[in-house]
Amino acid sequence: MPDKNLAAVKVGPGTTELREFDLPDMPSDAALLRVEVAGVCGTDVSQYKLPLRGAPLIMGHENVGTLARVGREFARQKGFTEGDLVFLEHYLPCGHCEWDHMGEYRHCAATEWFYDPQAIRYGYTSLDIAPGLWGGFSHYVYLPLNAVLHRVPAGLSPEEAGLATPMSNGIQWTLMDGGVGYASTVLIQGPGQQGMCCVMAARQAGAGRIIVTGTSKDARRLEVALAIGADAVIDVQKEDPLERVMQITAGRGVDVVVDCTAGAGTKAVLLGIEATRRRGGTMVVQGEGNQTFPDFPIGRLTRKGMTLKSARGHSYRAVELALHALASRRFPLDLIMTHRFGLADVDHAIKSVGGEGAPGAIHVSVLPWK
Numbered sequence: 001m002p003d004k005n006l007a008a009v010k011v012g013p014g015t016t017e018l019r020e021f022d023l024p025d026m027p028s029d030a031a032l033l034r035v036e037v038a039g040v041c042g043t044d045v046s047q048y049k050l051p052l053r054g055a056p057l058i059m060g061h062e063n064v065g066t067l068a069r070v071g072r073e074f075a076r077q078k079g080f081t082e083g084d085l086v087f088l089e090h091y092l093p094c095g096h097c098e099w100d101h102m103g104e105y106r107h108c109a110a111t112e113w114f115y116d117p118q119a120i121r122y123g124y125t126s127l128d129i130a131p132g133l134w135g136g137f138s139h140y141v142y143l144p145l146n147a148v149l150h151r152v153p154a155g156l157s158p159e160e161a162g163l164a165t166p167m168s169n170g171i172q173w174t175l176m177d178g179g180v181g182y183a184s185t186v187l188i189q190g191p192g193q194q195g196m197c198c199v200m201a202a203r204q205a206g207a208g209r210i211i212v213t214g215t216s217k218d219a220r221r222l223e224v225a226l227a228i229g230a231d232a233v234i235d236v237q238k239e240d241p242l243e244r245v246m247q248i249t250a251g252r253g254v255d256v257v258v259d260c261t262a263g264a265g266t267k268a269v270l271l272g273i274e275a276t277r278r279r280g281g282t283m284v285v286q287g288e289g290n291q292t293f294p295d296f297p298i299g300r301l302t303r304k305g306m307t308l309k310s311a312r313g314h315s316y317r318a319v320e321l322a323l324h325a326l327a328s329r330r331f332p333l334d335l336i337m338t339h340r341f342g343l344a345d346v347d348h349a350i351k352s353v354g355g356e357g358a359p360g361a362i363h364v365s366v367l368p369w370k
């Protein structure tokens, strides 16, 4: 076991440098994760461009690794031992509130990084909060007792398990929040990794028809969407998406819409409202901190008896289901896992997800030991 750690550190907006750290002293109620894979997600693209909130930080919040050191008390309370391959949730919950008892760590106040500067969250927390190893673009990550771990099922490689975050969001938003099930008709907006995982979740749940939208630059992604289970795809720049949805559904509209667009905003929501069936549809939407929606057509919502829900993270249960869905081998995951980068190329990896680095990125993995 070495005593040094190497990490890619965000030192300013859009700027990363490699730094070496001493590994921290390990209390008996902590563990150390050797990061095998850290996934890059759309949130990383937007967060990377923002100014630092305090000290520099190690990004990377979709982490899979091997437990390299496990303190005695950590082992006793958590039931994990050295050598276990685990998926680490990016939430560090308080462990006491009602949400944590339900596995809904995303709602725990202690994980509310966006609004509370004290909250610790993997991939978002600065180096000056000891011991600083809070991100997966690093050889090692520090695990206090409240870290939430999931065992990776046998047969799933670390890189495949790295899809657990988008897949659990896909299950949460499509099945649990959207209510997609047997014979549902679904519109998934945006063919990025998140949209792809919604397609897989809907397919495995028995959806009757899955429609995916994208723009002209998404041509390859739309092909992949068809290969993993979509029934129809729409290039919204070449076709009238509403007209096409109505054509595909014989004028009925869809039961559920999931918005997985990066920033299509009001446009995506307006299409979603009109594309749902006449009564009782559900739409799961994205939205950012200060975003507003002038002239929101709330009357259309009422008239349709429609439900609008917010897509925000995932529950413990969704992650367990995601790992099992990935391990089911029903889907050609290699079509989605398009790029791998080492620690020295973290900047390029994030930019690739944002469409500015390597072309054709869907799911991008950082392999810190590569």
Ligand SMILES: [Zn+2]
Pocket: 041, 042, 043, 044, 061, 062, 165
């Ligand atoms: Zn993410």
Ligand SMILES: [Zn+2]
Pocket: 093, 094, 095, 096, 097, 098, 099, 100, 108, 109, 110
């Ligand atoms: Zn809590």
